[in-house]
Amino acid sequence: MITLHHLPNSRSSTIVWLLEELAVPYQTRTVSNIRRADGSGGRDPQNPHPHGKVPALTDDGHVVFETSAIALYLTDKFPQAGLAPTVGAPLRGEYVSWLAYRSGVLEPAFIARRLNINHVFGMMGWAPPEEVEDVLNTHLANRPYFLGDRFSAADIVLGGGINLMIQFKLMTETPVLAAYCARITDRPAYRTSLQ
Ligand SMILES: N[C@@H](CCC(=O)N[C@@H](CS)C(=O)NCC(=O)O)C(=O)O
Helix, strand or coil: CEEEEECCCCCHHHHHHHHHHHCCCEEEEECCCCECCCCCECCCCCCCCCCCCCCEEEECCEEEECHHHHHHHHHHHCHHHCCCCCCCCCCHHHHHHHHHHHHHHHHHHHHHHHCCCCCCCHHHCCCCHHHHHHHHHHHHCCCCECCECCCCHHHHHHHHHHHHHHHCCCCCCCHHHHHHHHHHHCCHHHHHHCC
16 A cells, blocks of 8 residues: 555645546545754654654655655556656656656745845755746747647656745746646646645
């Protein structure tokens, strides 16, 4: 049985959304606590994540962590759901690139903006937020989803991240991104993930 170590209204909600889209058996275990940005909270000793974070997933005794890695693991494990190009398929490279983009590019850029850090490029391995906004708007201006005409787990992981950044007012809500977010969140599995 797949177990998602979860906290409602956190990054693990993204994995609830994905598991609901996959329509596979799973259970959630709500963690007792996480560390909070204000210094409060603490780790749940029962949480198998090496940093005590959510999401973490256990499957047959194996631990999977990092949102993008969990998404890759699940879409590889359940290819019949059609939520990702399989290994060797033409769009596979784009798929894994956009999956990695959430934690590797999107989050550093907009969290840096929130912290008023303005030199987030070059050697730091991050990209400036304005440039990230430009890349995403340009990419989504002429296709409904990250991989083209078909919804994929990249829209859950990266699209879900864009939706959150706009809700938190960290990202500029352009007509392109507003239409994209409305498109990807108009799904029963997304609504379930909000519970
Ligand atoms: N890069 C991680 C980030 C996970 C993360 O930071 N989750 C937050 C909740 S939204 C957390 O568990 N924070 C508690 C902590 O940092 O100890 C991922 O994408 O899975």
